[in-house]
Amino acid sequence: MREPGRLGTGIGWRPEIAEAVENMAGIDWVEAVAENVCPGHLPESLLRLRERGITVVPHGVSLGLGGADRPDEARLTALAERAEALGSPLVTEHIAFVRAGGPLTASPLLEAGHLLPVPRTRDALHVLCENVRAAQAALPVPLAVENIAALISWPGEEMTEGQFLYDLVDRTGVRLLIDVANLHTNHVNRGEDPAKALDELPVEAIAYVHVAGGFERDGVWHDSHAHPVARPVLDILADLASRVTPPGVLLERDENFPDRPNWSGS
């Protein structure tokens, strides 16, 4: 029996793989992209999972908390509605910006269509903290935010990833969704040290951990949800687990499913 507040072992749910997810043994919870779920008419698959007592966590991708604008009220309301409809114990989003421009800059609003890295400066941290607080105020359950992988680096950064996350949690009480594959991607692509990040970030604020597969090709790491979780990523997971027992671990897998999550190789 799981303790209250513990999520357990989870897998990412998507409509295309709904059947596989429902048939998988040993799953305590699932995560679903918030924007793809309609609170008014939840997918049958999620309703069935809920009936079985499986927790569903909505995972937003379009809020852009790391952007310069205050979070959009309509988007916050939408996220809150999904949490309520699903009876979720928490909601997750990303430390990223997804759009820029608009009235603040007297330039056209541009959508990135992707999660882009926030500059690790005091300015950007301040704005992020304000945005996180606004989101927390609008949501009925706790919020956790995920570290993203990035290909590009901002010049003139003032903090490391770990320091940035530490300060963010310190100032807002937000929880963290730590993606160990993203830590590895940033290690390969940007030379950042996952162990140092784990040293510096507040591990007790971790709500759950994302684990995904990937592969290295020509010195570059490619995130992939179709490959087994690679040794280096598992090592980071092990490092993390040696510091804290995360309340939940979520496997992101879109293809090539195991019958049951197997942390040692699948």
Added chain:
Amino acid sequence: MGCRAASPAAGEAGAETEPTRSPDTSPTAPAITTTASRTPGDAEAAPDGPGSRAGTDDARRQRVALAQAALLSALVAGTPAPEGFDRVRLGVQARALAAKRADVVAKVAPELPEILADTYRPAFLAYAQRRPMTGGYRRDALDFAEHLLLTGLPEDADTRRLRDWWLERSGPAPLSGRPAARLARATRRVLLRR
């Protein structure tokens, strides 16, 4: 942003170049603070005036806004790379964003790659280079189709089918199936063909 709106996949773009260090420049302006020490809860209040909390917050937001807009504009609108960024990496990221956009549009509007076949991808990427995304993907799909109809499709492409697809979706309301409405649409199509 309705329930059926597609959202960008949460995955990260794959990189195709060797990792390189970015040059060590510091274009960001120093933060304005009005108190000597930083206390938990981020208190930086002073009464009204340029150093007031509201002024400080807005100034910070604007600085962040300008920096992010400059970067995103370079990635999706072809403006010059901001100082201090690795240009090769920006190019890789820009191409990855365009490719992802093409993928998502193909998913929300599967008729488009069906109608355009092999020409879908190059046509979309050419369009994307000139038209950054400003709203959702459904809007993007419509704008792309409109752009093609205006600039002309390849020789053997099914222009009529694309035009019908666009007409059916570009009006303010879903189309009525009633005979009078269908007749009106057919008439409109005939007239537009001239």
